[in-house]
Amino acid sequence: MLKVTNTLTGKKETFEPLTSGHIQMYVCGPTVYDDIHIGNARSAVNFDTIRKYLIYSGFSVKYVMNITDIDDKIIKKAIDEKKDFHEIADTYTQAYLEVMKKLGVQPPDVQPKATDSIPEMIELITGLVDSGHAYVSGGDVLYDSKSFKTYGKLSGKNLEELIEGIRVEKNDTKKNPTDFVLWKTAKPGEPSWDSPWGKGRPGWHIECSAMVRKHLGDSIDIHGGGVDLIFPHHENEIAQCEAFTQKPYVKYWLHNGFIEISGQKMSKSLGNIWKTKDALADFRPEVLRYFFLSAHYRSGLNYDRPILESADRGWKDFHQTFKMADDKIEGPDGVEQMDLLELRLGIDDLEEKFKEAMDDDFNTPKALAVLFDFARLIRQVTSQRERPTPGAKDLLGEAIERLKIFGGILGIVQKEKPVIPTKIDEWSKEREDLKKTNNYEAADQKRNQIIASGYLLADSKMGTSAIFPYEQIRFKQDEDKYLNYGWVIPSGLPNQNSYLFTENGIQNIDEMKINLDTNASTWLKDKGFLD
RNA sequence: GGCGGCAUACCCAAGUGGUUAAGGGAGCGGUCUGCAAAACCGCGAUUCGGCGGUUCAAAUCCGCCUGCCGCCUCCA
Numbered sequence: 001m002l003k004v005t006n007t008l009t010g011k012k013e014t015f016e017p018l019t020s021g022h023i024q025m026y027v028c029g030p031t032v033y034d035d036i037h038i039g040n041a042r043s044a045v046n047f048d049t050i051r052k053y054l055i056y057s058g059f060s061v062k063y064v065m066n067i068t069d070i071d072d073k074i075i076k077k078a079i080d081e082k083k084d085f086h087e088i089a090d091t092y093t094q095a096y097l098e099v100m101k102k103l104g105v106q107p108p109d110v111q112p113k114a115t116d117s118i119p120e121m122i123e124l125i126t127g128l129v130d131s132g133h134a135y136v137s138g139g140d141v142l143y144d145s146k147s148f149k150t151y152g153k154l155s156g157k158n159l160e161e162l163i164e165g166i167r168v169e170k171n172d173t174k175k176n177p178t179d180f181v182l183w184k185t186a187k188p189g190e191p192s193w194d195s196p197w198g199k200g201r202p203g204w205h206i207e208c209s210a211m212v213r214k215h216l217g218d219s220i221d222i223h224g225g226g227v228d229l230i231f232p233h234h235e236n237e238i239a240q241c242e243a244f245t246q247k248p249y250v251k252y253w254l255h256n257g258f259i260e261i262s263g264q265k266m267s268k269s270l271g272n273i274w275k276t277k278d279a280l281a282d283f284r285p286e287v288l289r290y291f292f293l294s295a296h297y298r299s300g301l302n303y304d305r306p307i308l309e310s311a312d313r314g315w316k317d318f319h320q321t322f323k324m325a326d327d328k329i330e331g332p333d334g335v336e337q338m339d340l341l342e343l344r345l346g347i348d349d350l351e352e353k354f355k356e357a358m359d360d361d362f363n364t365p366k367a368l369a370v371l372f373d374f375a376r377l378i379r380q381v382t383s384q385r386e387r388p389t390p391g392a393k394d395l396l397g398e399a400i401e402r403l404k405i406f407g408g409i410l411g412i413v414q415k416e417k418p419v420i421p422t423k424i425d426e427w428s429k430e431r432e433d434l435k436k437t438n439n440y441e442a443a444d445q446k447r448n449q450i451i452a453s454g455y456l457l458a459d460s461k462m463g464t465s466a467i468f469p470y471e472q473i474r475f476k477q478d479e480d481k482y483l484n485y486g487w488v489i490p491s492g493l494p495n496q497n498s499y500l501f502t503e504n505g506i507q508n509i510d511e512m513k514i515n516l517d518t519n520a521s522t523w524l525k526d527k528g529f530l531d
Numbered sequence: 532g533g534c535g536g537c538a539u540a541c542c543c544a545a546g547u548g549g550u551u552a553a554g555g556g557a558g559c560g561g562u563c564u565g566c567a568a569a570a571c572c573g574c575g576a577u578u579c580g581g582c583g584g585u586u587c588a589a590a591u592c593c594g595c596c597u598g599c600c601g602c603c604u605c606c607a
Contacts, residue, residue, distance in 0.1 A: 028607075157533080165532075233606090257607095260600080264600075268605085294544065310555075312556095314555045324570075366554080368544095379570070382571095383571045438565075444565095458569050458570085
């Protein structure tokens, strides 16, 4: 039985959709005025995972996530860069979609743009004006927050106290300080649309309300977003929609916590924004997802390079399970009996344990622990010396399939297997032969040759060599210059050492890791690799 | 000032009344190994910010204190 923490009630509740078996779900998407930061990415991954789990649980889910393509910040940027606001919005929409794709976020069923829903917004605003919930003042249309009796119910705020706390601005046209803009009169040169109140553009809160109604209906099951949206954004959405429709707007409000940098929120004013595309340049998307999901979605999550690196190492170990099992399955058959009881039991328990974790308000850290335990069971079998019988191979294959299913819901399983060039394969076999004749010097040379080509060998107990591709690592020289000068084993592969490949040969250097974030060129010069 | 959240080992992080306090990283010891790496096995909080209280029983409930953070203004 699925339970979710509902911001509206502040409690963990049993989840029952309005229509049995079907879920209407809306999540506030990005405002496309810049590259998205990792906080946006975390939110997207959290709700993507929630959506995938709901589908796995047997619900049919209609998932809508908007793109806010008209907004003060977009207009400001357009003016600053002397471009049309559409151009700014399009550029960052494309960048956003690209990052989502890399992160393995399944595209929403509908991804509406605010500017495509202007008529629906006008319809809503008109209704609110007609029913006395909104008024025209100074050319703007404002929502009368005092007209909505339960204003503040989501954020737990008291309207009177709110009003007292807000200092009254001069020339304010609002009846109450808590009133908010539904429709803004256009200033000269700003993008605008025709409306009953003259040329103008929508306020921020109205767009989500309009898109929810347009694509999902008056009452929906789940509405998600970051904690910062609780007030005023979601509070205002409730006020608008419920005043208009006289129906409950959202049954379950889900809010994810912030990414923190050194214990503080990430914000423009603090200047501590991490762009997702920069994180993706250094870490695999699966590692980023593992990192995001390693804390509960409602909690804050501290982001720091060393923490990401430890997530990276953890994920590699986990992911190596697939490679190890594949090698065992594809290897020769054996006749000896392997110890498989634990694995059999593990397979039988996996689904129940995973569901138990996820049913508890999408407890992904617990779910990850379940998968890591299971992966260890698989590795225990694959690390046994015996060759597997065909029956043991079947069981291993079954275990891997299960791990892929549940790992897939969390999005931490790499989709495609790395391809090894035949040349590298041949060199590996040649090295095997050299080893067999105790020609170790030549064998090591062959190994270096393979490493220099960007691949690593790993000998197993069965005497065969597994081969893994490296990825080039980028040593930060300064803020935006990178120096390509070595290789490190990519995520998913079993070796964390860095190797430096130069004309002087291949160096296995642990210090390289320590120096990743320091001035690498100085270090390379000290070691004589650079002039 | 109002509202809300957090404090668990060296680091990240689950656990919210009752078996040995998950999992990951780092560390240490061992097995394996031509070397190296990987893998596997084992070890690691008598204790959950502090002080009281409730209870047969609390990291988990209540009170107070301390520290940190978020929202109340754009923000995932």
